[in-house]
Structures are given as structure tokens and as C-alpha cells.
Amino acid sequence: MRVPEDLRYSREHEWVRLEGDGKARVGITDYAQSELGDVVYVELPEVGRHLEAGEALGVVESVKSVSDVYSPLSGRVLEVNGALAESPEKVNQDPYGEGWMIRLEPDDPAEAEKLLDAAGYRALVEAEGGS
Amino acid sequence: MSEPLIYELGGPGHQGAELPPLDVPDAEEAAGGELPGLPEGLLRKSPPLLPEVTEPEVVRHYTRLSEMNYAIDNGFYPLGSCTMKYNPKRNDAMAALPGFRDLHPLTPEAGAQGALELMARLEAALAEITGMARFSLQPVAGAQGEFTGLSIVRAYHESRGEERTRVIVPDSAHGTNPASAAMAGYQVVEVRSDARGGIDVEDLDRVLGPDVAALMLTNPNTLGLFDERTLEIARRVHEAGALLYYDGANLNAILGLARPGDMGFDIVHLNLHKTFSGPHGGGGPGSGPVGVAAGLERFLPRPLVVKEGDRYRLEWGDPDGLDRPAPESVGKVQAFWGNFAVAVRAYAYVLTLGAEGLRRVAETSVLNANYLMRRLARTFELPYDRPCMHEFVLSGERLKKETGVRVLDVAKRLLDYGLHPGSVYFPLIVEEALMIEPTETESLATLDAYAEALEAIAREAREEPQKLREAPFTTPVRRLDEVAAARRPVLRWSPAGERRA
Missing domain, CATH: 3.40.640.10 (Type I PLP-dependent aspartate aminotransferase-like (Major domain))
Structure with missing residues (x-):
């Protein structure tokens, strides 16, 4: 299971990358994609929508289940990863790269400090029985 | 598929139907060759591509399909939460x-x-x-x-x-x-x-x-x-x-x-x-x-x-x-x-069983489930270890960690033993869930045979895990590609040569 050091993580298994321009990129973790199994459909929000931290930003459907994806930060949606409509498998293949889901304009970038760091997230997954 | 669709059987001119003579006035004839009340734009210009098959072709097709079917009438069907009990004739x-x-x-x-x-x-x-x-x-x-x-x-x-x-x-x-x-x-x-x-x-x-x-x-x-x-x-x-x-x-x-x-x-x-x-x-x-x-x-x-x-x-x-x-x-x-x-x-x-009979349905369904749960708890994990009611949920989490074999593989392998699996990956709160509802209509011998099959599969998982990942081997179709079916479903049949991606 990969948990990059430079990201922040939610308890619901989403990651956030704060980018140089103050914007944030969001996706689901490697652990989340492996638990879900093969992803077959991803529903993403409309660009321009404002999300509260913890609010469902979309839905990810795998052969096993359908799950909400929650926004780890409050902010406005700047961009969604349209490539996932044709190739949802990118979420499995490259969850931290091409499998990203949305780009956000955070209301308060400092909100990310409240999220887990890599060590904290690893501990969370171990507590849930993952490896 | 080992059995073609009925559209792929027969050929031009094959006929099986003998329609009885019309015993009501022919609307088309009465209206002088036109169908009254139907807008012109909705009328088709060419006849529909219906199957052209003889009676034996139809009968053999559906008989073959029925022989491939698995049903409560030909075997144990412990699909959790579906209460697949025997349906009295x-x-x-x-x-x-x-x-x-x-x-x-x-x-x-x-x-x-x-x-x-x-x-x-x-x-x-x-x-x-x-x-x-x-x-x-x-x-x-x-x-x-x-x-x-x-x-x-x-x-x-x-x-x-x-x-x-x-x-x-x-x-x-x-x-x-x-x-x-x-x-x-x-x-x-x-x-x-x-x-x-x-x-x-x-x-x-x-x-x-x-x-x-x-x-x-x-x-x-x-x-x-x-x-x-x-x-x-x-x-x-x-x-x-x-x-x-x-x-x-x-x-x-x-x-x-x-x-x-x-x-x-x-x-x-x-x-x-x-x-x-x-x-x-x-x-x-x-x-x-x-x-x-x-x-x-x-x-x-x-x-x-x-x-x-x-x-x-x-x-x-x-x-x-x-x-x-x-x-x-x-x-x-x-x-x-x-x-x-x-x-x-x-x-x-309700009338056949009466009040006492219905109570025995419940008691026997609970007894059957508890018997099978206790026996299988030696092989799989029991996430909620207390007496169950009419069904129970096992977890194949340990098996997956130790052998890489998922509960999906176990379910597929059960088909090779001629048995219907339980429900898998439900409920969602149990990892690698396998949910089994035996119902009251099954005998002790049937329950034991099912437990023996699952125990044998757990042994196979340790000895030949790759085999389980490829199961089933004996069914009319092998492992279905569920991912392709969900990502690129083909929902409409087209005649050969006209098939589109």
C-alpha cells in the first residue's frame, strides 16, 4: 500500500495535494482503491459548486459496491477529471496521479492541517485491519 | 456462450407457428388496407427482424437453456437474505x-x-x-x-x-x-x-x-x-x-x-x-x-x-x-x-402449515443456520460471534491474507461442486463477506455436504490458490468479466456484421 509523504489524508480515505498555486487536488487513496476493487464508474461534481469539508463530492462504483467520496476540504470546484468518465480504471492504476478526481479552490488552505499526515493515515489503515 | 441466441438460430423461411383463424374483424382490411389511428411516422417501413425458427429449433433451444439453469428445484440455494426455500408444488x-x-x-x-x-x-x-x-x-x-x-x-x-x-x-x-x-x-x-x-x-x-x-x-x-x-x-x-x-x-x-x-x-x-x-x-x-x-x-x-x-x-x-x-x-x-x-x-x-407449522419454519430455519455457522466458523471467521437467526455472515479476510484467494473465488469454485454460493460482499460492513441462509427446507445431510465443499475449497486455497482464481471450470460459461460488463456493457443484439462497439 502506497502512502506518499507529501499528501494529507482524510479518515474516509481521500487524499489532498496542496499545489504551488494554493489550489488543492483530491482523489482516493491506494488503500481505498484496493478495498473497492475494479472501479467501473465515477460520478464527479459540477465545476463551480461549493463543497463543505465532509460533504459528498461524488460517487465511485466498483464491481463490489457503490460508495460516496467526501471532500476533505471546504472549497469551490475548479476542475474535475473528465478522463475518468472513459477510463475509470485510472483510479485503480494510478490513484495519486492520473486517477485524481477534483481540483479545489480551498476556502482556507490551513484546513488541511487538520487532516492526517502520512504516518497518521498509515496508523488508521492498520487499525482498520488493512496492511 | 455455448448456446446461441434464438436470433442466431434457424434461417429464412423456418416456421413453427400455426395461428388459429382470426375470429374478430380484421381492422386493416376494414379500413381499406390502412391501420386506423396510427400516425404515419410511427409505422415501420420494413418487417421486424424476428427469429425464423422451426418448432424443434425452439423447443431444443429452450430445453438446453433450462438444462443449464440452477434452481431450488435441482439444488441447495443458500443465497443470503433471499430466503430461497423450496416452493411446494x-x-x-x-x-x-x-x-x-x-x-x-x-x-x-x-x-x-x-x-x-x-x-x-x-x-x-x-x-x-x-x-x-x-x-x-x-x-x-x-x-x-x-x-x-x-x-x-x-x-x-x-x-x-x-x-x-x-x-x-x-x-x-x-x-x-x-x-x-x-x-x-x-x-x-x-x-x-x-x-x-x-x-x-x-x-x-x-x-x-x-x-x-x-x-x-x-x-x-x-x-x-x-x-x-x-x-x-x-x-x-x-x-x-x-x-x-x-x-x-x-x-x-x-x-x-x-x-x-x-x-x-x-x-x-x-x-x-x-x-x-x-x-x-x-x-x-x-x-x-x-x-x-x-x-x-x-x-x-x-x-x-x-x-x-x-x-x-x-x-x-x-x-x-x-x-x-x-x-x-x-x-x-x-x-x-x-x-x-x-x-x-x-x-x-399458510393454511397448509397452520400456526404451529409456521413456528416450526422459523425454529428450523434458525437451527439450520446456527448448525452451519458453528461448523463453518472453524474454517472461516465469524465477525459477530453470537447465535444467529435464520442466516449468518462469515468473513474470508484471513483466507485472503494468507492465500490471496478472495471470497469471490471461493464462490466461483462452489459452482464446480454443483452448489449455489451464498451472497458475497454483502453486507458492506463485513470484509470479504459470505452470507449464507440455508432455510428450513434443507436436511442435515445437505448442510453437511455444503460445509464439506467449503472446507475442501479452503484446503484448495492453500494448496492450489491459482486454480481457485480461475474457477469455475465445469459451468457452461467460465469466469465472467464483470469489469468489462460494467464498463462496456453490450445491451443490444445486432445481426452479425452490423455489430457496433
């Missing part, structure tokens, strides 16, 4: 009685007294079994029963001038519960399960509030566990002004032993095609009657059957007797009177 004989079978649904009441009497008697039996005041037999599936029940929830709150927007559903619920609540226009809120597998009452307090319309509860729940705090949950839900909804999917476990009405449930739906032995699982059709506690009868779909003197009639709920629909009824939810033939089967089942 006596019930089919009753449903095929000409007086029932040949009755037109629009027959006037005077000519349908027997059918109306059966509906009234079945309703009374279901009310007694569940402790509810009245039932509507209209809904034709569990999910439609849920939708009808939630429409009653809405009508109830509106009658009190209250607008409530949320419905609470446990995280162990059947997927139809949140889906039905959303269909009925409610926002779905999830309540967590506690360590014993029941509703986490503290979490319930967190989500309960003046905007909650109902809590939907399956009891026993999808873990096969009876919620030990049902009365406390009912009290809290009612104190919040909400209604308590009983999903009757698992009623089989408590038939004749406990009643939702006595536990404080306000609305229930039953599945006659599960608990009351109607055929289902591709063999349907279903029937999902909805019952309500006293005080909610006026919201039920209409018509209901009422008895006046020694006659039965359809009652549309209008106090003036003018056959106008009851103003507070949620209305009709199905054409005609529901799936009447399933109601006949359910009534035959």
Missing part, C-alpha cells in the same frame, strides 16, 4: 385452479367472490402473523412495498402538517432501503452498527431529530442478528415523532415467535415470494404486501377488500360510498389487484 396446483387462473381482473365483484374472499383471508392471516391492523396486497415486490410504505410515511406526516425530510437507514441495510427512501423524495442518513451488530443507539441519538420521517429496520438484520434493543430503538424513534418501518425480508426467522407490531413497528412490508414460499430468483413474480398499525389504515393503497354480511367487495375508501378514492390514501400502486397468483400460493402455504 401444492401451492402451484392451487394457483392453477381454473376459478382462480381464468378469472379476468375486471370480473364484477359478484363473479369474483372466491378471489375476493381469498384476498381478505390472506390479509387477515398476514395481519395476525405480524401484529399489524391492515394490509394492502397491491405491491408486487419488496422494493415496491418499501416505496409504498415510505409514501405512507409521507402521507402521515403531511396529514399532521409536518414536513420531514430525512429517513434513517442502518449501515447493514439492504441496498433497496436507501434507494426506496431516495425514490420517495427523502434524504438518506446512515446510522452505524455497534460491536454486537445491532443499531448503535448513541449514533441513533446523533441522527434523530425533528426532520426525521422514519427509521427503516430489518430485524433480524442482514447480519442474521436480532436487534436486542428494538424496543428501546422504537421508543426513541417515536419520541422524535418519526415512524418505525419494518423491512420484512427476514421475517422467516421470527414467524410465529415474535411480531413486528408488538415491537412497535408502524409499517411493514413482507415478501410473499420469500417467507411465504412463492417462487423467485428469476422465477417470480414477486409480491410485497404492506401492512400498517392501527391509525394508519386510511393511508393504505386502495381498494381494500371488505366483508359485508356474507359478501366481499372492493372498498375504495370513500365514506359516501361513491367509489371515489379515499382522500388520504397514497393511491393505487399497481394495475389491478397485485400479483394475485402469488397471493394464492402464500395463502395455500
Whole structure:
């Protein structure tokens, strides 16, 4: 299971990358994609929508289940990863790269400090029985 | 596929049908070669591409398909939460009685007294079994029963001038519960399960509030566990002004032993095609009657059957007797009177078994499940280790960690043993879930044979894990590509050469 050091993580298994321009990129973790199994459909929000931290930003459907994806930060949606409509498998293949889901304009970038760091997230997954 | 589609069989000019002579006026001929009333733009220009096959081609095709089928009539079918019990053939004989079978649904009441009497008697039996005041037999599936029940929830709150927007559903619920609540226009809120597998009452307090319309509860729940705090949950839900909804999917476990009405449930739906032995699982059709506690009868779909003197009639709920629909009824939810033939089967089942027999159904289904659970707990993990009701949930998490074999592979391999798997990956709160409901109609020998097959597969997982990942080997089609089926479904057949991606 990969948990990059430079990201922040939610308890619901989403990651956030704060980018140089103050914007944030969001996706689901490697652990989340492996638990879900093969992803077959991803529903993403409309660009321009404002999300509260913890609010469902979309839905990810795998052969096993359908799950909400929650926004780890409050902010406005700047961009969604349209490539996932044709190739949802990118979420499995490259969850931290091409499998990203949305780009956000955070209301308060400092909100990310409240999220887990890599060590904290690893501990969370171990507590849930993952490896 | 080893069997072609019927469109791929036969050839030009192959014919099998012998139509009887027309015994009504030919509309096309009478109108001088035109079909009256059909807009020109809707008429097809070329004949439809229907199969052209001879009678033997048709008969052999469907016979071959039926031979590939797996059904309760040719094997054990412990698909969790579906109550795939044996469907007694006596019930089919009753449903095929000409007086029932040949009755037109629009027959006037005077000519349908027997059918109306059966509906009234079945309703009374279901009310007694569940402790509810009245039932509507209209809904034709569990999910439609849920939708009808939630429409009653809405009508109830509106009658009190209250607008409530949320419905609470446990995280162990059947997927139809949140889906039905959303269909009925409610926002779905999830309540967590506690360590014993029941509703986490503290979490319930967190989500309960003046905007909650109902809590939907399956009891026993999808873990096969009876919620030990049902009365406390009912009290809290009612104190919040909400209604308590009983999903009757698992009623089989408590038939004749406990009643939702006595536990404080306000609305229930039953599945006659599960608990009351109607055929289902591709063999349907279903029937999902909805019952309500006293005080909610006026919201039920209409018509209901009422008895006046020694006659039965359809009652549309209008106090003036003018056959106008009851103003507070949620209305009709199905054409005609529901799936009447399933109601006949359910009534035959109730009469055949009687009160004592129904109680033994519940007791035997619980005994069978506990026997199989204890035996299989030596091979798989038991995430909630306490006596179960009519079904139980195992986890294949340890097997997956140790061998890489997933519970999906175990299920596929069971097919090679000629057995139907349980439900896999449900409920969602158990990792690598395998849910097994043996039902009361299976013998000790059948249960042991199933356990032996699962034990043998667990051994294979350690010795030849790759083999399990490729199973099944003996079925008409091998491992299906579920990912491709979901990502790139082919939903429409096209003639060869015209196939599009």
C-alpha cells in the first residue's frame, strides 16, 4: 500500500495535494482503491459548486459496491477529471496521479492541517485491519 | 456462450407457428388496407427482424437453456437474505385452479367472490402473523412495498402538517432501503452498527431529530442478528415523532415467535415470494404486501377488500360510498389487484402449515443456520460471534491474507461442486463477506455436504490458490468479466456484421 509523504489524508480515505498555486487536488487513496476493487464508474461534481469539508463530492462504483467520496476540504470546484468518465480504471492504476478526481479552490488552505499526515493515515489503515 | 441466441438460430423461411383463424374483424382490411389511428411516422417501413425458427429449433433451444439453469428445484440455494426455500408444488396446483387462473381482473365483484374472499383471508392471516391492523396486497415486490410504505410515511406526516425530510437507514441495510427512501423524495442518513451488530443507539441519538420521517429496520438484520434493543430503538424513534418501518425480508426467522407490531413497528412490508414460499430468483413474480398499525389504515393503497354480511367487495375508501378514492390514501400502486397468483400460493402455504407449522419454519430455519455457522466458523471467521437467526455472515479476510484467494473465488469454485454460493460482499460492513441462509427446507445431510465443499475449497486455497482464481471450470460459461460488463456493457443484439462497439 502506497502512502506518499507529501499528501494529507482524510479518515474516509481521500487524499489532498496542496499545489504551488494554493489550489488543492483530491482523489482516493491506494488503500481505498484496493478495498473497492475494479472501479467501473465515477460520478464527479459540477465545476463551480461549493463543497463543505465532509460533504459528498461524488460517487465511485466498483464491481463490489457503490460508495460516496467526501471532500476533505471546504472549497469551490475548479476542475474535475473528465478522463475518468472513459477510463475509470485510472483510479485503480494510478490513484495519486492520473486517477485524481477534483481540483479545489480551498476556502482556507490551513484546513488541511487538520487532516492526517502520512504516518497518521498509515496508523488508521492498520487499525482498520488493512496492511 | 455455448448456446446461441434464438436470433442466431434457424434461417429464412423456418416456421413453427400455426395461428388459429382470426375470429374478430380484421381492422386493416376494414379500413381499406390502412391501420386506423396510427400516425404515419410511427409505422415501420420494413418487417421486424424476428427469429425464423422451426418448432424443434425452439423447443431444443429452450430445453438446453433450462438444462443449464440452477434452481431450488435441482439444488441447495443458500443465497443470503433471499430466503430461497423450496416452493411446494401444492401451492402451484392451487394457483392453477381454473376459478382462480381464468378469472379476468375486471370480473364484477359478484363473479369474483372466491378471489375476493381469498384476498381478505390472506390479509387477515398476514395481519395476525405480524401484529399489524391492515394490509394492502397491491405491491408486487419488496422494493415496491418499501416505496409504498415510505409514501405512507409521507402521507402521515403531511396529514399532521409536518414536513420531514430525512429517513434513517442502518449501515447493514439492504441496498433497496436507501434507494426506496431516495425514490420517495427523502434524504438518506446512515446510522452505524455497534460491536454486537445491532443499531448503535448513541449514533441513533446523533441522527434523530425533528426532520426525521422514519427509521427503516430489518430485524433480524442482514447480519442474521436480532436487534436486542428494538424496543428501546422504537421508543426513541417515536419520541422524535418519526415512524418505525419494518423491512420484512427476514421475517422467516421470527414467524410465529415474535411480531413486528408488538415491537412497535408502524409499517411493514413482507415478501410473499420469500417467507411465504412463492417462487423467485428469476422465477417470480414477486409480491410485497404492506401492512400498517392501527391509525394508519386510511393511508393504505386502495381498494381494500371488505366483508359485508356474507359478501366481499372492493372498498375504495370513500365514506359516501361513491367509489371515489379515499382522500388520504397514497393511491393505487399497481394495475389491478397485485400479483394475485402469488397471493394464492402464500395463502395455500399458510393454511397448509397452520400456526404451529409456521413456528416450526422459523425454529428450523434458525437451527439450520446456527448448525452451519458453528461448523463453518472453524474454517472461516465469524465477525459477530453470537447465535444467529435464520442466516449468518462469515468473513474470508484471513483466507485472503494468507492465500490471496478472495471470497469471490471461493464462490466461483462452489459452482464446480454443483452448489449455489451464498451472497458475497454483502453486507458492506463485513470484509470479504459470505452470507449464507440455508432455510428450513434443507436436511442435515445437505448442510453437511455444503460445509464439506467449503472446507475442501479452503484446503484448495492453500494448496492450489491459482486454480481457485480461475474457477469455475465445469459451468457452461467460465469466469465472467464483470469489469468489462460494467464498463462496456453490450445491451443490444445486432445481426452479425452490423455489430457496433
